[in-house]
Amino acid sequence: MTLDQLKIGASGTITSVGGDGPLRCRLLDMGLIPRTRVTLQKIAPMGDPIEIRVRGYELTLRVEEAEKIEVKEDA
Template sequence: MSTLKDIKCGQTVNVKKVDGEGAIRRRIMDMGITRGCEIFVRKVAPFGDPIEINVRGYELSLRKEDAKMIIVE
């Protein structure tokens, strides 16, 4: 399984599952990242943190720690 952290710049993926527990998982889901939604990776910082994505029509920046909780296909 691949995570959002492993996806390269310019690729589009679909969310398969959001891992994590409690408040962190809820925060990710409140940002609109839920199972089945489409994510486009716009930019990745030189050292990989943060990752800029486009989800549900808006731009969002995620830390690597949050991105590795998002399982994609």
């Protein structure tokens, strides 16, 4: 599943980060690297953007960016 498919309050572990060139580098620079745990905190009223908690801070991503991050949902 991708990061944008998590439910509010659900957590998962990043398995891979897709995207091309600068976008992928930016996502990795923000701490979104494989084996990192993330939690979906909020979804904006119109569905975009979403807020996640990663490495102790909140990060807001567009759904388009979140679709490029593969996660395995925690049981």
